[in-house]
Amino acid sequence: MKGERILLTGGAGFIGLRLARRLAEAGAKLTLVDDLSRGRRDEEAEAFFARPDVTFVQGDLCDPATLERAGGPFDTIVHLAAVIGIQVSEREPVRVLRTNAISTIRVVDRWLAQEGGRLVFASTSExxxxxxxxxxxxxxxxxxxxxxxxxxxxxxxSYAASKIFGETLVRQAAQAGGRTALVVRPHNVYGPRMGWNHVIPQMSLRALRGEDPFRVFGADETRAFCHIDDFTRAVELLLERDETGLFHVGTDRETRIGDLARMLLEAAGHRVWTVDVPSQQGSPPRRCPDLGKLRAATGYEPQVTLEAGLAETFAWYKRHAEAHPEDLQMEATP
Ligand SMILES: NC(=O)c1ccc[n+]([C@@H]2O[C@H](COP(=O)([O-])OP(=O)(O)OC[C@H]3O[C@@H](n4cnc5c(N)ncnc54)[C@H](O)[C@@H]3O)[C@@H](O)[C@H]2O)c1
Known part of the structure; x- marks a missing residue:
């Protein structure tokens, strides 16, 4: 990783900033691109962008000029930028499809226009x-x-369809051009600074507002929640070993949403009755990655327990809400 020139899109976002920091600590020189449509130039981002081995380019990837401004060539291009979230997909499906498809076409074109270099694409379990x-x-x-x-x-x-297109384009372009590409499918990554449109921040928001009784949507559904530090470590291991192809990345410890709510309320010190509410239509009853391929390739094992990760994440959201009380007024969703 030492001295490796890496272009990372979505660098002001949740996964982007944390992955960029890990890669910079391993010695990489980073160029980050983000249009700040969701990512923030908050204190954490500003401190990182100020490093001498980091360049931040603000721009919309759908605009071809943005990647020209980013420079290059790069040894590795990590494409994380995307419009994400179930609520956004429901409200603005055309924006999700257009942005995710066009930005991925721009990134793939940029990659094919240079000699060599590998491409990493973040798909999704969706x-x-x-x-x-x-x-x-x-x-x-x-x-x-x-x-x-x-x-x-x-x-x-619309989000899943845009990512099916993205991973198909990346893999087909790699095969056609004799290039190497790595496609990772993150599964329920969580941690501080992940925005509000996911189950853990939404539960944190409702706990901070003192919701009583506390609604638990889809209590019997299961998910496998992977802490951001485990996720970024798995990606670093894949990069170090020059792995290519498709990998499911996450944890395989499955948790009932009802148990997640209990653990989060415990971390929040919010002692209330819970009430089970049916989940949204189309929500899968179970989701958990098989990590056999990832383990065999890298020896990766998830290390952060959900209890510890939830306590850290809730504490971050509590501090954030104290500094930004206006966020507590936002619409809460399942
Ligand atoms: N967080 C998860 O659990 C999870 C699960 C599955 C897949 N993923 C994938 O991982 C990637 C990163 O996810 P995240 O959770 O960090 O999301 P995020 O929203 O925090 O980060 C995405 C970043 O992309 C930027 N962006 C969006 N459109 C852009 C554009 N046109 N030009 C430039 N920048 C743009 C946003 O401003 C944001 O900072 C995404 O591709 C997402 O689909 C994440």
Missing amino acids: VYGALLGAVPLAVPSPESVPVGVRDTGISRY
Whole structure:
């Protein structure tokens, strides 16, 4: 990693900033691109962007001029930028599809225009998640599970569809051009600074508001929550070993959403009754990655327990809400 020139898109976002920091600590020189549509130039980002081995370029990746400004060539291009989140997909499906498809086309074109270099693309477990519960699929799910959406007319699947396109484009471009590409499918990564549109920040928001009784949406569904430090370590291991192809990345410790709520309320010191509420339509009953391929390639093992990670994450959201009380007024969703 020492001296490696890395272009990382989505560098002001949740995963982007933490992964960039890990790669910089391993000796890489980073160019980060973000349009700040969701990522923030908060204190943590500003401190990192000020490092001499880091360059930050603000711009929309859909605009070809943005990647020209980023310079290059790069030894590695890590494409994380995307419009994400179920609520955004439901409200603005065309924006999700257009931004994620066009930005990925720009990044792939930029990659193919230079000599060599590898491309890393962040896909998502959602590429097969919509099929869980609809057709028989193995859970824990290996990389070989089929991908797809149940119905292209349902807005929430716009995100999954955009990522199916993205990973197909990246893998096909790699094969056609004799290049190497790595596609990772993150599974429920969580931690401080992850925005508000995920289950853990939303539960934290409702706990901080003192919701009583506390609603638990889809209490019997299970997910496998992977701490950001475990996720970024897995990606670093894949990069160090020059792995290519497709990898599921996460943890395989499955947790009932009801148990997640209990642990979070415990961390919050919020002692209230809970009430079970049906989950949103289309939400898969179980999701957990099969990590066999990742383990065999890298020896990776998740290390951060959910109890410790939740306590750290809730504490961050509490501090954040104290500094930004206006965030507590936002609409809470499941
Ligand atoms: N967090 C998870 O659990 C998870 C799970 C599955 C997949 N992923 C994937 O990992 C990647 C990073 O996710 P995250 O959780 O850090 O999300 P994030 O929203 O925090 O980061 C994405 C960043 O991309 C930027 N961006 C969006 N559109 C852009 C554009 N047109 N030009 C430039 N920048 C743009 C946003 O401002 C944001 O900072 C995404 O591709 C996401 O699909 C994340």
